[in-house]
Amino acid sequence: xxxxxxxxxxxxxxxxxxxxxxxxxxxxxxxxxxxxxxxxxxxxxxxxxxxxxxxxxxxxxxxxxxxxxxxxxxxxxxxxxxxxxxxxxxxxxxxxxxxxxxxxxxxxxxxxxxxxxxxxxxxxxxxxxxxxxxxxxxxxxxxxxxxxxxxxxxxxxxxxxxxxxxxxxxxxxxxxxxxxxxxxxxxxxxxxxxxxxxxxxxxxxxxxxxxxxxxxxxxxxxxxxxxxxxxxxxxxxxxxxxxxxxxxxxxxxxxxxxxxxxxxxxxxxxxxx
Numbered sequence: 226x227x228x229x230x231x232x233x234x235x236x237x238x239x240x241x242x243x244x245x246x247x248x249x250x251x252x253x254x255x256x257x258x259x260x261x262x263x264x265x266x267x268x269x270x271x272x273x274x275x276x277x278x279x280x281x282x283x284x285x286x287x288x289x290x291x292x293x294x295x296x297x298x299x300x301x302x303x304x305x306x307x308x309x310x311x312x313x314x315x316x317x318x319x320x321x322x323x324x325x326x327x328x329x330x331x332x333x334x335x336x337x338x339x340x341x342x343x344x345x346x347x348x349x350x351x352x353x354x355x356x357x358x359x360x361x362x363x364x365x366x367x368x369x370x371x372x373x374x375x376x377x378x379x380x381x382x383x384x385x386x387x388x389x390x391x392x393x394x395x396x397x398x399x400x401x402x403x404x405x406x407x408x409x410x411x412x413x414x415x416x417x418x419x420x421x422x423x424x425x426x427x428x429x430x431x432x433x434x435x436x437x438x439x440x441x442x443x444x445x446x447x448x449x450x451x452x453x454x455x456x457x458x459x460x461x462x463x464x465x466x467x468x469x470x471x472x473x474x475x476x477x478x479x480x481x482x483x484x485x486x487x488x489x490x491x492x493x494x495x496x497x498x
Contacts (some may be wrong), residue, residue: 280462289466297446302474304446305435308363309478312370313431317424319371320378327379328386341376349373353438366438366449373434374427381423388419421486428482432475448474 263282270279280288292298327334352372356365439449448471455463 284462285465288462300446301451305448308366308435309431312367313428315371316374316378316427320375321382324379324382328383344372344376353441362442362444365442366435369438370431370434374431377423377427381419385419436471
């Protein structure tokens, strides 16, 4: 007769095998999608016949290898990464605090509403141009990315905390559960999925706005600066190479964030109630 531990082990293996199968299928279709995109790009570039308008994939790959062979490229990568991390961290900190306060205090939520609406409605380009009057070149991308990412974090945290089951809150009030316990055991766990979704969107947006801000403000050693220099040289292949490096870094950072968030969530679920 099979013991309970053996049954649990078998079930775990089945779940792991299914997860690996889904991952393999997802990876396979992803590779097919990338291959189809490159083939379409190759056909379009061949049809246009002008490297200035649309270079071949091989030309872009060669340009990427050429610029990545210089130390300035890696210094630029680190410079942009530092700005993204700083802007993203500020949006997490400020958005998490104000989102929590807004969910628990309706007058404060109404107080912030006009500011958040104004930020959301302001075009990114206009915000960057205004920031160029106020800040040095290196600070423009950070400030602009923070303002664009902050409403996402604020809204996600606020929505998550407000999504707590009212019956659970009422029960906690009846049994006179301390407010601190309600916050950390009910409200914040409820906001966790919303927060992680908002954080992933905010991280991708931070990369886009930081590089756009760098392209206009031209700080020393930045991906956007390299992209602008290549544009001024009419080197379309290098422009796409710098853009490709940005897309790759954005994707890798979102992948790392996803792994970290899953581990934190798993660890939280394992903690005693």
